[in-house]
Amino acid sequence: MKILKFLLFAASVVSLTASCISNERIIYLQETDESIPLYTEGELVPNSTEEYYLQYNDVVDINIKTTSPELNEIFGIAGDESVRMNMAQGAQNGGDIFFINGYTVDENGQVELPLLGEIDLLGLTTKQAQSKIESQLRAYVNEEDFFVRVRLGGVRFSALGEFNRSGNFTILQNRISIFQAIAHAGDMTTTAKRNEVVLIRQYPEGTKSFRINLNDKRIVESEFYFIRPNDLLYAEPMKIRELGTGVNFVQTFQLAVTTLSAVLLVLNAIR
Numbered sequence: 001m002k003i004l005k006f007l008l009f010a011a012s013v014v015s016l017t018a019s020c021i022s023n024e025r026i027i028y029l030q031e032t033d034e035s036i037p038l039y040t041e042g043e044l045v046p047n048s049t050e051e052y053y054l055q056y057n058d059v060v061d062i063n064i065k066t067t068s069p070e071l072n073e074i075f076g077i078a079g080d081e082s083v084r085m086n087m088a089q090g091a092q093n094g095g096d097i098f099f100i101n102g103y104t105v106d107e108n109g110q111v112e113l114p115l116l117g118e119i120d121l122l123g124l125t126t127k128q129a130q131s132k133i134e135s136q137l138r139a140y141v142n143e144e145d146f147f148v149r150v151r152l153g154g155v156r157f158s159a160l161g162e163f164n165r166s167g168n169f170t171i172l173q174n175r176i177s178i179f180q181a182i183a184h185a186g187d188m189t190t191t192a193k194r195n196e197v198v199l200i201r202q203y204p205e206g207t208k209s210f211r212i213n214l215n216d217k218r219i220v221e222s223e224f225y226f227i228r229p230n231d232l233l234y235a236e237p238m239k240i241r242e243l244g245t246g247v248n249f250v251q252t253f254q255l256a257v258t259t260l261s262a263v264l265l266v267l268n269a270i271r
Helices: 002-019 069-074 081-092 097-101 126-137 178-184 217-221 239-243 249-270
Strands: 059-066 110-113 117-120 146-152 155-161 167-171 197-203 206-212 231-235
Touching (some): 059 069, 059 110
Parallel strands (some): 155 231
Antiparallel strands (some): 059 146
């Protein structure tokens, strides 16, 4: 009986010791051994930079400027500095200025512009969309008298499951990596399956889901390194959460003490 108790105690100590993380592994800017290299350089991996084609529900920022004040008024160009300042302030406060001032690609793949009417942009790049709008604008203005710019109105995505801050997000950039998106959602929880993150992506012909291994460095070479507008990320929990085992030192210690106490009580009862 004493040997069994000793073995149980030794196993608990080994388990707890293995779970400890020393301060030396988490404190920045320490005095370290100069014989240890400051950094190691990895290989350069080229990014996948495929063109993005506009999809349903995308929000595009279409900026049209002409030499005609009447046309500028029709296209709703904000010449007032106070209006631009209010838009910038709205962005800083977390507002989606492009959703309010941009154009959404509807279920028919079209956007409706003042004077020009409905224009089909589905499946076009922003450059192709710009050229298409310019060609229709030439019916009203000489080519040298107008300027057209088309860009994505930010990247909208959703993060669900084992994220510290799940929800819908909009990042006002043309392109973000999947790790930037995860950081925007507060990173994943300790129990998230990083080797099986589900990504649901929409295509013109429908929706497709993928399981992505974020532990594999080849992710930077893949088409999933940069997320697309309307992507959905879902992080599933590990089995450790379902089993209820500890995920840090305190939880592991409490579990080990409770288990050891229960085993000793049972052994004492049947002795």
